Amino acid sequence: MAATELTISxxxxxxxSLRGWLLCRLAGLRVTEKMVALENLENRAELLLLTPSVLVPRLTHEGASVWDTLAIAEYLHELYPNAGMYPKDRIARAHCRSVSGEIHSGFANLRSALPMNLKVRHKKFPIFSGAKPDIERVEAIWTECLGSYGGPWLFGDSPTVADAMFAPVVQRFLTYAVKLQGPAAAYCDTVNSWDLMREWIDDARKEPDEVEELDVEF
Known part of the structure; x- marks a missing residue:
C-alpha cells in the first residue's frame, strides 16, 4: 500500500500547510510529510499566504489525492466520523462548517497585512486600517462561539475543524501583538498551548528563513 503523504511547504x-496538518492529526491520521520546492512561483505564492487555491497542502491517501483544506477536512470526516472533527449536534456542526468556510475564503486584508511568521514576535506593530474590520470579525466569531458552546475551544471541550482553521490566525495575532479582549485573548492562549501547535512551532523553528529571498512585498 502506498504511503499516506501530506504535501506541505x-x-x-x-x-x-498548518491547517492541513492539524486536520490530519485531529482525525488521528499519521502522515509522511513531503516538502515542496520553493522555486516554483505558485509554491512561493502559497508560502506567502496569498492564495488558498494552489495544490498545497495535498493529502495522498489510499489512491485519493485531496487538496484544499476544507476538502481535506470533509474527506477525513467521512473516513473517521467518530474522530470528533465536527460537533455531534446538527446545528453546532452547521455553525462549525460556516465559520470554517468563512475564514477559508475571506479575510484577504488580514492575510496580506499580517502574514504568518512563527519565528517573529513584535511588541508593537502598525495595523493597516483595512485589516481592522477583519480582526474585529474574527474576534466576534470567537466570542460568539466561546459563549455559545462554553469553550475553551470554539465548539466546546475539544478542538474541531474550526480550531484547525483559525489556528494560523491565532499565530498572526500573537506575532503582531494584536490586542484582544476577554474570551478571544483566552482562546489565543488555548490554541498556542495546544500540544499539536507546539509540535508544529518546534519544527518551524528548525527551518531556515525563506521570506527574505522572495521578491514580494507584504
Whole structure:
C-alpha cells in the first residue's frame, strides 16, 4: 500500500500547510510529510499566504489525492466520523462548517497585512486600517462561539475543524501583538498551548528563513 503523504511547504510561513496538518492529526491520521520546492512561483505564492487555491497542502491517501483544506477536512470526516472533527449536534456542526468556510475564503486584508511568521514576535506593530474590520470579525466569531458552546475551544471541550482553521490566525495575532479582549485573548492562549501547535512551532523553528529571498512585498 502506498504511503499516506501530506504535501506541505514552509512550517514557518504557510497557514494552509498548518491547517492541513492539524486536520490530519485531529482525525488521528499519521502522515509522511513531503516538502515542496520553493522555486516554483505558485509554491512561493502559497508560502506567502496569498492564495488558498494552489495544490498545497495535498493529502495522498489510499489512491485519493485531496487538496484544499476544507476538502481535506470533509474527506477525513467521512473516513473517521467518530474522530470528533465536527460537533455531534446538527446545528453546532452547521455553525462549525460556516465559520470554517468563512475564514477559508475571506479575510484577504488580514492575510496580506499580517502574514504568518512563527519565528517573529513584535511588541508593537502598525495595523493597516483595512485589516481592522477583519480582526474585529474574527474576534466576534470567537466570542460568539466561546459563549455559545462554553469553550475553551470554539465548539466546546475539544478542538474541531474550526480550531484547525483559525489556528494560523491565532499565530498572526500573537506575532503582531494584536490586542484582544476577554474570551478571544483566552482562546489565543488555548490554541498556542495546544500540544499539536507546539509540535508544529518546534519544527518551524528548525527551518531556515525563506521570506527574505522572495521578491514580494507584504
Amino acid at each position: 514552509s512550517k514557518i510561513y504557510s497557514s494552509w
